[in-house]
Amino acid sequence: MMEEEYQLDYFRDHGLIRKICTSCANPFWTRDPGRVVCGDAPCESYTFIGHPVFDPHTVPEMREAFLSFFERHGHTRLERYPVAARWRDDIYLTIASIADFQPFVTSGLVPPPANPLTISQPCIRLNDLDSVGRSGRHLTLFEMMAHHAFNSQERVIYWKDETVAFCDEFLASIGADLTKISYKEHPWFGGGNAGPSLEVLIGGLEVATLVFMNLGREKTTETPVILDGDPYYPMKTRIVDTGYGLERFVWASQGSPTIYDAIFPTLIDSLIHEIHLEEFLSTQEYAHILALNAKYSGLVDIQGSSLLQMRKRMAYTIGVSFEDLQKVIVPFEKLYTIADHTRCLAYMLGDCIVPSNVREGYLARLVLRRTLRTMYELGIKTDLADLIEMQVKASGDQTFEQSTDVIREIVHNEVDRYRQTLQRGSRIIQKLASAYRKKNRSIPVAELITLYDSHGISPEMVRDIATQEGSEVELPDNFYSMVAGLHAQADSEREIPLEKYRDQVAGLPPTKKLYYEQTDDIEFDAGVIDFFDGYVILDQTLFYPEGGGQPADTGLLITTEGMIRVENTFQLGEVILHQTRGSVLYRGERVKGKIDEERRRSLMRHHTATHLLLRAAKDVLGTHIHQAGAQKGSESSRLDIRHYKHITPEEILRIEVLANQMVTEDSLISIKWEERTKAEQKYGFELYQGGVPPGKEIRVVRVNRDVEACAGTHCRSTGEVGVIKIIRIEHVQDGIERIEFAAGTAAIYYLQHLEGFLFEAAKAVSVQPENLPTTVQRFFTEWKEQRKEIGRLQKRIADLEIAHLETGKVGEVPVAVKTMIGTPSELVTIATGFAERGGVAVLLSGNERVHVVVASGNPKVHAVAIVQRVCQVLGGKGGGTSVLAQGSGSRIEFLDKALEEGRAAILGELNAG
């Protein structure tokens, strides 16, 4: 980045001078001629601790000070966006204030909601998770106070000088001494954009970053700037992207040891009490350690692996033993972690994220479980839901959509579930440990990987428990990368079948989409624009292409020659392709199109019904209900929703009734194109249920109380949907429930189908359908009882049979070789009973196949040997154990010969020994 970028008139006019940091060699601007270092970590330690650089502010006071300052200076104040980035499909969580305006506002496609604007945006970043609580400054959730100006070629709002002027003025307004501020030059790039940037430093702390985004990766005719090997081109929109860390401002205004002490005073106080850490605070020695640790913690960058080294260096720096430092610091770090994580969770859950094992839900669960682990380690018994509720209250519950009751329920669910996982885990480990102890081996790494990957048990936990059990564990340093290796298999790239035609259609005029204007029509006239490989492109069409979970229309194209079947319809760019088979069309030819009416009407009913069901589910289950996917069909459709527990049968009934009530209200469905930003401000991000559509304008579909951005075809009024019948609820994956349903005539067909089963089943047991449940119940119970009775009878028959089963004796050994009537299992019972009295039995039975059972009560006689010889005669096979063997053969005509063979075999065995 070029040096001239930072040569601002403002700096010159206000007496700021450019210097080079003697520590890191980076350039910075300051009013203080004596300053030699840039003021950033690690060049300078925290000097504001104990010596605040701003007038004292609480979090709400500071936020208000900032927002109202910029409001006074011509900015429009915006409400914060949710921490779940629902308007984007490339990130799960809002990571910066500028993320609110990506990608459409920043690209210049959509005008910003206000210009210039100011906002205080809560952001969640989980990449520094290990540093949270330890560094004294890292947070999982922080509020980025910002003012943004979007400069277009037509309209320039302001640029660098004004931005720096605002910064100075704002800092002065909260009591900063401007001579203590330094502006460090810091070229910025990330997320495909770049530009010059200034870091604002005071008291050794970076409190804000002023980014002047003017470069992008999108290729233009202008000369690119090369950054980190990549070319960046000047952008049409130049954006002032500032970020003032709210929590850091509050911290610097209070000069407390850590950022956590500044922003969570109440929560930390109560936790300190709970685990009796006051003694550390009241002892002068410990208080001293804490203060020094805080001061120097800014200097060190924490990486998980080098933590130990860092801590040793820190102990050396502040002149205490490593052990003493650990003893004091560790509990506080954990405390801070809990304070931070619970606020992060308050925002995640408050903004309707549902914990699960996928997407942002997974991140919520990750943070929640981390919090629980830390609480267990510290011995904190307080209900996590209480802590989170405190954070919700502290942040102001009106900022959250989710009700506190639901948040509490979700947390309790998660706590329960985690406890169960841990219990299950320790049982598995104990079993494993004792198994390996018996083998006198240590638990191999392969087992650890399985435990972690499949059961969520950390290797540390395995080591702890296994050690208690007296077993050894091999735990390699690169354990987690070994696990990662397991998942490293690259997912095969999915081929998009139409991609090869993209260039071919690029030059064609966009197809006019009649299906949006003439929603009720089924016939249209059109001219053929192009034809290739069976794909027809028309100047206009009623055929709806596959999209938004709605399948494509099928139908006919009628020419002067005849009729052509349209089997599928796709959209490629702005052109719609009709897939046909077995005919040829010519450019310029006129055709008449006719879509399959019944199919289309059914799809429309199902699509509108999807919106109604989503609304109904939201009413019944809570505001967090959000569509996770949908597939419409003409016979039945599916709606996947995010929810934190299984939907109960009662809830299903209520949702169904509610949806059908909205049908009977027969309200008109309104569809109109609205400007994206305006629609977002008007309806909120609940608009985006089926993904985020591209473009400046979005198609807003209002069905009863449901408002969504949707590209599908819909009925004219809810009444046209007809009856909505939920067919089943499926649990697709953790946190996602699938509602399968039918609408209109399809629902009637389904009910008739269902009734068919009922009548058939009732007929089979000869009862009225309403008696079916009790009858089936009775039959099942009776069946079980009779099965037991049969067992008892078999045993009695066996006893009777055994009494006169003997067909002879070989020496002292009673022998029974005979045919009898009975199932193989009966034969087994009888033969075994005979063998228990020291005898040897060979029993045969059967009509089409001969079953052979041999039981031996004599150690000389091996049952398998006998059964094999007998079965061979019968043309079959068999096997078993030395005392009981079974087999069969198909050659009934050799029955007598088989009996003969059995006798001979026994004789042979007994005489041999």
Place this chain on the structure above:
RNA sequence: GGGCUGGUAGAUCAGCGGAAGAUCGCACCGUUCGCAACGGUGAGGCCGCGGGUUCAACCCCCGCCCAGUCCA
């Protein structure tokens, strides 16, 4: 979205091709003034569901359902 692990008695789990087992819990009997403990006896299983292979499947193969878990 991609993996992995598991589903056997009320609970926790063995078994893993040749008649369904253990421990705890439960019921009853004994011991006891009574309880606990102990001894004895017993009840309790569509071995998740549906196909297939086999003389024979809880066990092997395929599909499905359910639960858990890791990664993106």
